[in-house]
Amino acid sequence: MATSYLPPALTADAVTNLILSLNLPKPISIEPLEVSAAFHSIYLIHFSAPDASSIPARTEKDGSLTLVLRVSGRQLPGIKTLNEVGAMNWVRQNTHIPVPAIVRYDATENNLIGYEFTLLEKAAGVSVDKVYDTLSTETKTNMVRQLTDYLIELHSRPWKEGFVGGLVPGDDGETVRGPPIDEWFWQVPDIEKYWTSFGMHETLDTINPISAQGFPSYVAYNVGCLERYIHAIEVHPALEPHRDMIPRLQSLSTTLQQPEFMDQLNHVAYIFAHKDLHFANIMCDPEQPGCPITAILDWEFSGVVPAPRWNPPRAFLWNYKNSPKDKAEHTRMEEVFEQVCREKAAEWMLEEMKMSELQESMQKVVNHVRAITEVCPKGQASDRVALWRSVAETAMEKFGV
Secondary structure, eight states: OOGGGSOOOOOHHHHHHHHHHTTOOOOSEEEEOOOOOSSEEEEEEEEOHHHHTTSSSOOOTTSOEEEEEEEEOSSSTTHHHHHHHHHHHHHHHHOOOOOOOEEEEESSSOSTTSSOEEEEEOOSSEEHHHHGGGSOHHHHHHHHHHHHHHHHHHHTSOOTTOOBBEEEEOTTSOEEEEOOOOTTSOOHHHHHHHTGGGTOOOOHHHHSOOOTTOBSSHHHHHHHHHHHHHHHHHHOGGGGGGGGGHHHHHHHHHHHTSHHHHHHHTOSOEEEEOSOOOGGGEEEOTTSTTOOEEEEOOOTTOEEEEGGGSSTTOOTTOOSOOSHHHHHHHHHHHHHHHHHHHHTTOHHHHHHTOOOHHHHHHHHHHHHHHHHHHHGGGTOOHHHHHHHHHHHHHHHGGGTO
16 A cells, blocks of 8 residues: 555535535535544535525535545555445445445546546444443443344345455446455555566556456456466566466365365355454444444445455454554453354354355465565565465465476
């Protein structure tokens, strides 16, 4: 991620002209937000009560309206905006999870500000991480109950035909399958810095597991990842010390696709997941009794995944702090979640989230080889690369390669 690829600050006139070009009323004021965002610059767009009535979004008690303009950087052109819009539309249409309405968007730079953007309804309240330390144990537990209900709803709508990928808006207004997207993907700034500057002609598609309509199974996705990592090892000079791994990785890729392994490895439920449900992405209303959840934000990296991969960075129920005390609190909240699942007779969901030993081995190889191909070109973590390689090689032995 590179904050230098965020857009420059926009003037109030530039934002106003954009809003008018979208056939919306003239705002009464525009308020840039100071946020430490890696992917967006954010502006609050305020409308008067008379004008707000013409905009399909939640108004304030006095009838006025505030929209959120998220102006995207150029790290993942097109794919991130489309996935965010497709995901949010699907969630609003198919679940009871509170998600802000999308008023307008543009996944191209063919507009008056020259950047991709989404214009969203403003969610009520504040993000949970801002008030977390003030909440009672009972309130936190009630939040877990709300979130568990949302997860049950998502897990109760499995993609039975198998699919790993994102969701994008279709031409007819329906949501359709799109490419997978993850925050760990190589992004344009780093491709230019660590690949193009070395004379390599790589793109988002050539070094990320991107397939236009996703992958048909868990194995297919991991094979797609391995193919990209093998390519990276083949071409980047910083990865030359690991080229002796290529024959084993190629053999593993072939082995994973053999029927006796595919049947076991693909024995998963495929569910739609946010994948980054920490408390900075969850809005609540401290002014209301029980501090209810009002919205779930930041869906740009969501997608359909194997159920054991619903929470890959272990972000769920994290209060966005890293002290030992906060890490212990995170573990406690995970235990509360498991207890709530049992209370709601949702042990089946906890079982879906578990990996088999063989699936864990496949995932270990993919995760650790990805880490190697990510850090070596950047000259980072040289003290850990040998360990990661050892873990990957040991995991490959489970498949006889």
